[in-house]
């Protein structure tokens with residue numbers, strides 16, 4: 001069925017209260033920072049909890065806007081979500097009153113679409129909004145929908161909503177993706193845990209957050225296994241039980257702080273962080289010439305001995321894991337502004353994740369934006385304070401990094417975008433000696 005123009009075309013979600021960061025740059029960051037739980041694991045863990053009527057408990061959950069939005073979305077469905085302490089969520093999905101994920105949830109956060117698989121599989125039906133446009137390009141969900149159909153679901157698209165049903169129960173099957181998709185893999189896997197029979201998902205995305213989700217599902221009694229690096233197999237069960245789990249550390253936050261230490265000429269210890277999860281970035285640090293020491297659950301970075309011109313340019317390309325994460329591309333670009341020579345950037349996953357570089361230029365970076373996927377960064381550039389605007393989460397954190405490295409004061413608008421995915425980012429930077437404050441934009 002052709003996708004019709006949604007009837008809620010005029011719908012405008014309430015915008016978050018606009019905030020700005022004021023940053024006085026040029027101070028080397030020093031000290032220890034504790035990396036929070038992973039956003040991209042936490043959201044899926046909350047969704048997975050709807051696969052059972054029993055209580056699930058999560059720890060090390062990041063205190064961020066996206067997690068709050070997911071908790072609220074579940075609450076609106078009739079799920080009981082408690083937040084008894086910092087980083088702790090408890091979810092009990094015994095009663096689900098509404099098998100309906102409204103546009104309001106999808107417009108706030110595209111990841112609400114991860115509820116398709118578990119709700120459809122457990123309750124046999126769900127109506128879920130097509131996620132609205134993100135500011136990082138076209139974000140289709142066709143692969144999720146195709147995966148559900150491969151498991152026997154009947155799905156129609158009407159007026160901006162997917163109406164999905166599984167007559168009887170979903171049936172295990174072959175889910176073959178034409179390209180690697182992280183949430184598509186997760187949605188298929190979540191759905192398959194309660195389907196009848198055996199499911200093979202290939203190529204399955206290899207992001208560590210997926211393996212964290214697998215670990216939780218197994219505690220729930222699901223029979224899920226990564227049987228090859230790009231293959232996940234599931235034997236469906238009739239029901240799953242409640243379980244406890246601690247979300248893995250956020251590797252994107254890890255990468256963001258590593259770059260912060262490097263570009264400010266600082267010395268940092270990152271706790272609750274592992275090099276193996278940011279292997280592609282650590283390899284780039286090696287090529288560029290930033291010393292990093294890997295512990296078992298910590299990473300140390302010492303850039304205090306580096307002088308202007310010491311770092312070497314290097315070409316980067318984003319790719320599915322274990323390649324360089326597209327979410328790490330913006331921070332890495334900030335690092336490359338300080339490297340001698342020309343670095344070529346190829347953003348291979350999303351359209352429009354290059355666009356933000358025009359804001360980075362306002363702080364003195366010398367960058368040629370070639371097209372929606374390519375740019376060249378010429379360094380080393382002497383960054384200076386400026387006024388710039390954040391358009392999305394990852395670009396936002398990266399503008400902070402540039403402002404921390406720059407001489408003078410910066411005013412960065414759109415700070416609220418950053419709180420979608422980074423816990424207390426301003427406080428964490430303050431603890432490392434940065435001069436950064438957040439305030440409401442004047443009305």
Ligand code: UD1
Pocket residue numbers: 040043111138139140141142143144145179180181182183184325326327349350
């Ligand atoms: C997840 C992450 C996001 C990260 C991205 C890539 C979460 C909540 N988000 O997003 O932070 O940047 O992985 O690492 O975990 N695609 C389609 N049709 C689909 C689905 C995807 O064409 O149905 C395309 C996308 O437009 C993109 C590519 O596939 O070009 C990969 O996207 P995908 O891996 O699905 O990203 P997400 O899971 O949405």
